[in-house]
Amino acid sequence: MKFYGVSVEERKASGRYTVLRYRWPGLVEPGQFVMARAVGWPVTLDPFLARPFSFYDHDGEVASLLFEVRGRGTALLDRAHKIEVSAPLGCGFQLGSSSGKAALLGGGVGIAPLKILGRRLTELGVPHDVFLGFADAPTAGAARDFPGAGMATMDGSLGTPGTVLDAVPNLTEYGAVYACGPNPMLAAVKRTVGPDRLCQLSVEERMGCGNGSCNGCAVPVRSGGYVRSCVEGPVFRAEALAW
Ligand SMILES: Cc1cc2nc3c(=O)[nH]c(=O)nc-3n(C[C@H](O)[C@H](O)[C@H](O)COP(=O)(O)OP(=O)(O)OC[C@H]3O[C@@H](n4cnc5c(N)ncnc54)[C@H](O)[C@@H]3O)c2cc1C
Numbered sequence: 666m667k668f669y670g671v672s673v674e675e676r677k678a679s680g681r682y683t684v685l686r687y688r689w690p691g692l693v694e695p696g697q698f699v700m701a702r703a704v705g706w707p708v709t710l711d712p713f714l715a716r717p718f719s720f721y722d723h724d725g726e727v728a729s730l731l732f733e734v735r736g737r738g739t740a741l742l743d744r745a746h747k748i749e750v751s752a753p754l755g756c757g758f759q760l761g762s763s764s765g766k767a768a769l770l771g772g773g774v775g776i777a778p779l780k781i782l783g784r785r786l787t788e789l790g791v792p793h794d795v796f797l798g799f800a801d802a803p804t805a806g807a808a809r810d811f812p813g814a815g816m817a818t819m820d821g822s823l824g825t826p827g828t829v830l831d832a833v834p835n836l837t838e839y840g841a842v843y844a845c846g847p848n849p850m851l852a853a854v855k856r857t858v859g860p861d862r863l864c865q866l867s868v869e870e871r872m873g874c875g876n877g878s879c880n881g882c883a884v885p886v887r888s889g890g891y892v893r894s895c896v897e898g899p900v901f902r903a904e905a906l907a908w
């Protein structure tokens with residue numbers, strides 16, 4: 666896997682998350698991801714493995730990532746001036762096959778791919794609504810980047826109390842649903858949408874290599890067995906997943 670060194674051009678807080686921006690010309694599909702790590706010296710061995718992050722936004726020249734500091738890899742990214750990235754990786758959202766209005770649902774850092782997805786749907790002239798779910802008001806500060814989005818918080822401190830699904834008044838009015846977040850959220854979205862409408866889910870399985878060679882990111886599929894979410898995903902049609 667080839668890594669490119671890029672300079673962090675801007676870093677800002679977004680609620681309890683961080684948004685990093687760096688120059689990245691080229692094509693990026695919504696739902697594709699980046700393996701990223703802070704640049705170390707003389708070589709990057711801390712962390713040994715890069716970490717996966719969805720593209721948060723990309724305007725053709727500048728890319729951004731939105732992330733939560735969880736452990737060593739994200740703590741180093743949070744203060745790095747230079748990072749190494751390998752991208753764009755994986756299969757993103759398949760657009761164009763839906764009809765009518767689309768609903769975009771994100772939970773926690775799963776809101777990340779919705780920004781670039783919303784940008785692309787707007788370019789395609791597809792009407793859409795965005796719904797975001799957070800743990801609490803401090804994390805919900807990230808919703809400021811999504812004007813007009815519906816919102817829920819688990820502790821009820823902002824927006825509708827409950828999960829992101831509680832923030833959607835009527836999911837049946839949408840011809841397509843796109844979602845990203847923790848697996849229990851995605852499973853609930855899949856159950857609620859049902860089998861008759863287009864539903865695509867971006868999974869956040871832990872990853873080792875990000876290029877298909879370690880099998881660390883396997884997800885069970887209905888056709889039997891497992892597939893690697895870093896190459897066959899991370900976005901799947903809901904009915905393909907065995908949960
Ligand atoms: C395709 C994909 C896209 C992702 N996009 C984003 C994104 O846009 N923004 C973002 O903040 N995060 C995203 N993640 C999750 C992100 O990769 C992890 O938070 C990150 O790897 C943690 O690295 P760390 O070294 O800081 O923490 P570690 O030290 O590796 O782990 C710290 C804690 O976080 C937990 N953790 C690590 N990875 C995950 C995971 N995938 N799911 C749930 N818990 C995890 C660990 O179990 C541990 O408790 C994405 C994951 C995938 C697979």
Ligand code: FES
Nearest residue numbers: 873875879880895
């Ligand atoms: S992360 Fe190694 S195969 Fe997917």
